[in-house]
Amino acid sequence: xxxxxxxxxxxxxxxxxxxxxxxxxxxxxxxxxxxxxxxxxxxxxxxxxxxxxxxxxxxxxxxxxxxxxxxxxxxxxxxxxxxxxxxxxxxxxxxxxxxxxxxxxxxxxx
Amino acid sequence: xxxxxxxxxxxxxxxxxxxxxxxxxxxxxxxxxxxxxxxxxxxxxxxxxxxxxxxxxxxxxxxxxxxxxxxxxxxxxxxxxxxxxxxxxxxxxxxxxxxxxxxxxxxxxxxxxxxxxxxxxxxxxxxxxxxxxxxxxxxxxxxxxxxxxxxxxxxxxxxx
Numbered sequence: 001x002x003x004x005x006x007x008x009x010x011x012x013x014x015x016x017x018x019x020x021x022x023x024x025x026x027x028x029x030x031x032x033x034x035x036x037x038x039x040x041x042x043x044x045x046x047x048x049x050x051x052x053x054x055x056x057x058x059x060x061x062x063x064x065x066x067x068x069x070x071x072x073x074x075x076x077x078x079x080x081x082x083x084x085x086x087x088x089x090x091x092x093x094x095x096x097x098x099x100x101x102x103x104x105x106x107x108x109x110x
Numbered sequence: 111x112x113x114x115x116x117x118x119x120x121x122x123x124x125x126x127x128x129x130x131x132x133x134x135x136x137x138x139x140x141x142x143x144x145x146x147x148x149x150x151x152x153x154x155x156x157x158x159x160x161x162x163x164x165x166x167x168x169x170x171x172x173x174x175x176x177x178x179x180x181x182x183x184x185x186x187x188x189x190x191x192x193x194x195x196x197x198x199x200x201x202x203x204x205x206x207x208x209x210x211x212x213x214x215x216x217x218x219x220x221x222x223x224x225x226x227x228x229x230x231x232x233x234x235x236x237x238x239x240x241x242x243x244x245x246x247x248x249x250x251x252x253x254x255x256x257x258x259x260x261x262x263x264x265x266x267x268x269x270x
């Protein structure tokens with residue numbers, strides 16, 4: 001029986017993070033929870049893989065971070081989207097839609 | 111000043127912060143499992159398993175974080191050196207053409223430091239619920255917030 005869950009590629013994870021942060025600033029755990037809720041177990045996302053992605057995105061200037069206090073009064077690192085990140089989200093969303101359309105077309109043709 | 115200090119964050123500090131951040135995640139996940147009635151020990155094991163290879167992930171985050179930090183530190187050092195040399199030329203050398211060179215170097219150095227500072231200081235402070243907090247006027251809604259207290263992010267419509 002084939003698996004119904006797909007391993008997530010790095011670029012896709014970054015797109016999910018950008019989209020999640022477009023709504024509000026969050027700490028890493030919050031981002032992970034939101035992504036898990038959104039993909040509803042259809043995609044396999046290892047929680048830890050989120051953090052190297054966040055650090056890469058911050059190095060690129062797509063997101064910024066700051067230490068704050070979580071709901072349970074613990075020190076947590078919050079991330080938010082930068083202006084560059086918003087532009088990147090728009091570009092990647094468009095690209096993703098284009099790829100999805102192209103692949104669908106090929107699959108339907110065969 | 112704090113933001114400028116952050117530019118010179120050492121690797122040990124980055125390691126400490128990465129550790130704290132990843133621990134926070136695992137602790138939060140552990141608590142969630144524990145609230146389902148699972149024992150604390152099992153909750154922690156499940157949380158760590160769900161997280162993945164903690165040591166590998168920690169090393170990778172430190173590597174990425176240190177790399178970005180080194181580049182920023184290098185740039186800041188170059189700009190500060192420019193500023194300093196420009197100042198010395200301006201103050202100690204009487205020739206006017208050298209003074210002009212000093213002025214240009216000071217301008218480049220100062221501008222560079224300012225840009226790096228603005229880049230680092232870009233993030234606003236965060237509310238505990240993950241929202242933005244802009245406390246420009248404590249008595250009235252912050253800039254961008256409406257009268258009900260909703261932030262600009264709260265008002266963004268979801269595409270879902």
